Amino acid sequence: MNALSKKEIVLISLMLFSMFFGAGNLIFPPFLGQSAGDQVGLSLAGFILSAVGLPILGVAAIAKAGSFYELAKRVHPAFASLFPLLIYVSIGPGLAIPRAGSLAYEMGMLPFLPQTAATQPVGLALYTLVFFGLVFWFSLSPSKLVDRFGKLMTPALLILLSLIFVKSLFGPKGGLVQAEGAYAAHPVMQGFLDGYLTMDALAALVFGIVVSNTLRSKGVTEPGRLSGYMMAAGTGAGILLAVIYLMLGAIGSTHAFLGKAENGAQLLTNVMGHLFGSSGILLLGVIFTVACLCVSIGLVTSCSQYFSGLFPRISYRGWVGLLCIVSMLIANMGLTLILKISVPILGAIYPVAIVLILFALAEPLLSPRSHLYVTAVGLVVVYGLLDLVNTMLLPRSMDFLLASLPLYSEGAGWVVPAFVGSILGFGVDLLRKRAY
Template structure:
């Protein structure tokens, strides 16, 4: 029976970590720390649940099911068609990949350009063209993912973060200040919702099969060994993510007495300038570039493989190129436009992903009706809430506040629980339907 060596397993852990760790994973914990100040650890706990715990559980859930399609089919065949498509579009060319490219530009190129050039559309065009050319080139050989990430990109990323952290410990930039109003109340739930913005629970549903295929390519074929290695890889990547998020939150909090800023990019720029001067901006640019390259490569590979299976009349390489071209086009809309549409979209999709992951983990206790009604009730609430936020400007927020936990931003929890209970009751009066 084949086994993985410790070195092979470590590289798979590094690969999974780097697939998750993109621009948002740098920005959001740094902003959280800066805004929360002395209360940093409370919202950080909520953030780690949604930005670390759920993604790792998602990888394990998909590994247990065998694929996202198998997991989604337990709800309904139509759901298995629509929901994965929405995920791949959201974390792929529609949102996450363009966001990574534009954040890389804002952090690694714009600071070194004149005001005219940094705001000129042609400059962004040239940068994103080069960015996606590199990403596409590295994405055309997905079998080399472990070598590229595990042996090169991830160690580089971790070394850069370690240098920054050691410098911050030896020569602190400032001290903690009191939290801003947003983080002074319901801080745990605020951190919990901030974790949505990393999009990693959605990405986990995609990356799970990538990790499964990587482990199988090493000769591991039996399900028991596969599940065990998936669990170890998930826990290892989760520990790395939690550690890095804690470091970034600490860095943000350490300059909260100097200035509490509007976004994480500004926070990290202030941190690096305080610690290293102008050289810090160069180091920060390198950090963002490596992180954005990692996540963009991972997402283009995942999307290319998904669309080549869904529509096999085009090869993987053609689909990878199509995803890269669409991502390049949307990236040139600019970062602000991309971010403006991300919150309502994530608000609609994320709760369904969370419920699906949890049901997948406890599949032995969940019949078809529990999957169907649990997701249905969650979807109805999430879509109504997203419409209220994006299109109605909060016109029905007062009516929605009757739902417990709505004010904390997690109003979907009660509808999900009710749906699961309804599903359990319905399942008792229907013939048992296998969801394996």
């Protein structure tokens, strides 16, 4: 039973931060800052609550439950087999890893290509070949992730982001504009909903195995100590995420005078061009490339460890190679198509993960054998499937039904099914207690 030094805990926290912090985490906060305007403080508070709080709770939930499988098994053994598999495929080779590779190309390479070359698919193909070659190489030695992320990639990323923030403090900037739309009506709620679009709560369930295996490789095997170190690493990573989000949100809110941007990537491009000139676009490309590379390595490592345990006939190295190849092929579909497919799918999965995390943290008030897991998660799954079918297969023809749910228009229509399912499960628990 080994005790870790403060330095080792910090390095593991940096590793976890770098795996969480991808391109999406760069894009959302500054765009929120621009849109929220004079309500940026309240909006960022909501954003940090979901984009930082939920991932920390996710790591804590895995630490308490012991593993993702043990947590999901509380719903049903079949659910414990299917839901983790769905998450690993979705935020792994199916959607998130290819998205990172494609976005790294669009932000880190495409702006510097001649116009004739930029329209040719061969550019994306060659770039993703090199990108996923690097991901493959880094992912072959998961025990070295702490040194590579903690001592190299994460500090480089933090230095680059700090440089941008300091430059923005002393450069020309404008006042805060008036908040728009939902940011004016309910800024905290809108910020909260924006925050969970980062999908880091799902990543927390996946990255838990990486943190756990890293700690075990350092001799930490006692369950209580393992759980404590996992929560410490999650908290450390969360603090870093919160600081970066505040910096990016402030940059977005004070540079609205540059003109309305359609998305966070465009906004950051405008800001970097304003602050640093043409060299700023290069700096932004480096930041996006490092962030996408870090999150891709973390996801490939996590997914390979999971799949090699589920299908042991293929070794860990074999899964790393297979996932990199599949991700590279899907990345060549292009960022626009990947995003179009990923949003509704992840929107259906995410609420289920939130309910699982909250229930896991409700112990000892809520027994792992409580029927709340079945009823609440079951209703949220049904809602998610209906919403997914309504979005992807039907031309939103079920809006008349789903829109009757409170918070549906804000993207949180799953809350009512979760609440109703919790009441039903609590009632079943009471009846069973009385029966005995």
